[in-house]
Amino acid sequence: MSDPAAPPSPPSPPSPPTQAERDELRRHGILLTSLEELYNWGRSHSVWPLQFGLACCAIEMIAASMARFDIARFGSEVFRPSPRQADLLIVSGTVTKKMAPQVVRLWNQMPEPKYCIAMGACAISGGPFKQGYNVLKGIDRYIPVDLYIPGCPPRPEALLHGLMQLQEKIRAQTISGPEAPRHLQAGGAPECAVPDFGAHDLQPPQNPEVWRPPTIIRGGGA
Amino acid sequence: METLEQIRDRLLARFPGSAVALIVNLGPAAQHSLLVDGSHGRAVAEFLRDDPALRLEFCSNMSGVDWPAREVVETAVVAAPDPAGGPPRSVEQKVKRLVPGYLEAVYHLFSIELRHGPVVLRLRTANRTDQVTLPSLTPVWRSCEFQEREAFDLFGIIFEGHPDLRRILMWDEFKDHPMRKDYVEPDDYEWEPTPHGDVLAKARKHYPAGAGAPAAAQGEPRP
Numbered sequence: 001m002s003d004p005a006a007p008p009s010p011p012s013p014p015s016p017p018t019q020a021e022r023d024e025l026r027r028h029g030i031l032l033t034s035l036e037e038l039y040n041w042g043r044s045h046s047v048w049p050l051q052f053g054l055a056c057c058a059i060e061m062i063a064a065s066m067a068r069f070d071i072a073r074f075g076s077e078v079f080r081p082s083p084r085q086a087d088l089l090i091v092s093g094t095v096t097k098k099m100a101p102q103v104v105r106l107w108n109q110m111p112e113p114k115y116c117i118a119m120g121a122c123a124i125s126g127g128p129f130k131q132g133y134n135v136l137k138g139i140d141r142y143i144p145v146d147l148y149i150p151g152c153p154p155r156p157e158a159l160l161h162g163l164m165q166l167q168e169k170i171r172a173q174t175i176s177g178p179e180a181p182r183h184l185q186a187g188g189a190p191e192c193a194v195p196d197f198g199a200h201d202l203q204p205p206q207n208p209e210v211w212r213p214p215t216i217i218r219g220g221g222a
Numbered sequence: 223m224e225t226l227e228q229i230r231d232r233l234l235a236r237f238p239g240s241a242v243a244l245i246v247n248l249g250p251a252a253q254h255s256l257l258v259d260g261s262h263g264r265a266v267a268e269f270l271r272d273d274p275a276l277r278l279e280f281c282s283n284m285s286g287v288d289w290p291a292r293e294v295v296e297t298a299v300v301a302a303p304d305p306a307g308g309p310p311r312s313v314e315q316k317v318k319r320l321v322p323g324y325l326e327a328v329y330h331l332f333s334i335e336l337r338h339g340p341v342v343l344r345l346r347t348a349n350r351t352d353q354v355t356l357p358s359l360t361p362v363w364r365s366c367e368f369q370e371r372e373a374f375d376l377f378g379i380i381f382e383g384h385p386d387l388r389r390i391l392m393w394d395e396f397k398d399h400p401m402r403k404d405y406v407e408p409d410d411y412e413w414e415p416t417p418h419g420d421v422l423a424k425a426r427k428h429y430p431a432g433a434g435a436p437a438a439a440q441g442e443p444r445p
Contacts, residue, residue, distance in 0.1 A: 098393055131420065133400040133407040134392065197393040201408035213412040213428075 036175045043087075043113065044075075044170040047163065050086035051079035052106065055093025057120035057153040064156035074163050083109040088166070089143075090159075094122035094129055095136040097202050104194045107143045112183030115170070117162055118145045121152045128152065141206035143192050223338040224275065226254050236269060237262050245344060255328070255342035263345050263357040264383070270331060270341065271362055278331035278341055281363035286373035290350070290403045291323040323350040325379050329359060329366070347379060350402070358384035376401035 017025070022032050033041075053061060065071045065079060080086040083106045095103055107116065118139055121127030126137040139145065146169060149162040173181050182189035192210060195202040206212075224232075226244055233242045233256075240262035245255045258266045270278045296317045301310040325347045332339030347354045358381035360366045370381045371390040378399035381387055389396065398405055411417075414425035 098391070131407075133405070137410055137413070197395040199395060199397040201410070205408065205410050 037171075039175055040171045040173060044167040046075045046078075047088045047115070047166065047170070048078045048080050048086050049076055049088040049090050050083055050106065050110065051081045052089065053092050054095060054099065054103075055120075055122065057092035057123070060153045060156050061090055061092045061119065061159060064159045069156040069160060071160065071163065074160065074167070076163055083107075084111060086110050087114055089114065089116045090119050091116065091123040091139045091145075092119040092153075094127065095139050096134050097136050098134065098197075100136045100139070100142060100202060101194050101197070103139060104142045104192050108191045108194070112189045113170075113181050115146045115166055116143055117147045117149060117159075117166065119149045119151075119159060119162070120154055121150065124148050124150065136202075138211075141211045142195060143207075144210050223333075223336070223341075226256060226341070229270075229276070229341070230256060232273075233258075233266055233269065237265060240266065242266070253340075253342060255344050257344045257346060260345055260347070260356050264359065264362065267329075267343070267359045267362040270343070276341070277333045277335045278339065279363075280332045280334050280339075281329050281359070281365050282332055282340070283330040284359070284366045284369035284373065285328050286377035286379055286401065287326040287328060288350070288377055288402045289324050289326065292321050294319050294321055324348065325350055325354055325377055327356055327370075327373060327379055327381075329363075331363075350378075354378055355380045355382050357382050358387075360384050375399070378402065 016034075017032055025032055049061075053059075063069060065077060071077055076088070083089075087110070089103075089107055089110060091103065107114070116139075118124045122129060122135070123139050126132075126135045129135045130137050136142075147162050147166050149158055151158050154162075173179070175184055190209075193204075193207050195204060195207070197203075230242050230244050233240065241257075241259040242262075243257040245257050247253050247255070270276050296319055298315050298317055299312050300315050302313040303310045327345045329343040329345075330340045331343060332341075345356045347356060356379055358366070358370055360370055360381070361383060367385070368390060370379075370384055371386070371388060373379050374381060374384075374387055375389040375391050376399055388394065392400070400407070409424065409427065411421060411424040412428045414421055417425040
């Protein structure tokens with residue numbers, strides 16, 4: 001039921017052009033984009049990893065950076081020797097409990113926006129060494145991990161695929177709103193707490209702000 | 223090279239008052255070893271290195287061994303008096319005896335000059351708790367330095383005379399000795415999506431009360 005005397009409702013904002021329309025415009029030499037898209041496009045094609053390896057996965061990471069697999073095709077060939085210049089922390093290998101505080105410290109020293117890849121079974125869960133007294137059962141207990149690449153070790157192609165997935169993730173990020181990445185939120189990005197060396201284990205054994213053990217519902221007629 | 227028996231006899235003659243014993247390895251390797259008491263350990267080591275017939279100048283490997291206290295049952299034949307007044311009969315008696323635990327430092331020695339070896343040398347602590355001091359052989363063989371630090375770190379053997387006895391693998395604040403048989407590792411098995419074997423037993427401590435039937439739980443969907 002509409003009242004003919006009522007003023008017309010304000011026009012809805014124009015819907016953004018679809019990909020097909022943009023492709024059509026691009027064929028005519030007109031590039032339509034948004035700041036967000038441009039920003040993410042630039043970021044996703046120059047993800048500079050930290051030059052940092054922990055175990056045998058690092059050998060595959062090095063192989064991925066060399067000519068045969070050539071991570072340079074994806075804009076990530078510039079492995080930075082300083083965390084201050086790196087965007088991506090590839091945790092490639094077994095993280096021992098003695099090494100874990102240093103890994104967290106490196107992560108804290110990296111400027112935002114930054115991303116973390118847990119490469120291989122060890123970095124994900126401790127892998128074949130998880131029952132060792134000195135092996136951290138997954139780096140995600142202390143730092144937020146964006147991408148997990150399974151394998152023992154993952155082949156360079158798997159790392160490249162992981163990098164492409166990370167680029168997808170970067171391109172999907174918004175630069176405003178509640179879904180914006182950490183560094184664009186009010187208050188900035190929080191630092192991850194560096195664990196202390198305790199008398200029997202790292203203290204705390206995990207960072208509850210980053211990781212909590214997921215609840216496992218186990219049925220089976222208990 | 224001389225046999226270990228000959229080396230032992232020469233050591234006993236050279237160091238009167240020392241307790242050098244031959245430990246026989248009954249396994250197929252048959253790698254017998256010499257057990258030396260701690261107080262003569264350093265002198266024996268220097269003798270083995272400098273003796274012109276042995277010249278064991280290279281210690282390729284030093285390792286720790288933990289021997290927890292164990293119970294042995296010994297069968298002894300004792301004479302029991304016959305209550306009827308006859309001659310005493312011999313009766314077999316089983317006696318349980320507790321062998322106290324100890325820690326061992328094992329050195330594998332070679333001679334590069336004379337191309338022989340290995341000679342396996344053992345040092346034993348008095349117990350596993352408070353008397354865990356052994357002489358360091360790092361002043362004799364420099365290659366022992368890191369390995370003695372490792373044995374100190376992981377077994378808790380204190381090497382007297384070591385130039386730099388610190389933990390080498392674990393951090394300095396760490397209090398335990400992980401390679402000891404009674405070491406209890408930190409319990410961080412709260413998140414085990416597909417546990418089996420030992421990990422299942424450890425992960426089960428974290429299951430909520432009443433959640434049993436682990437065999438059926440194996441096939442449950444994972445989060």
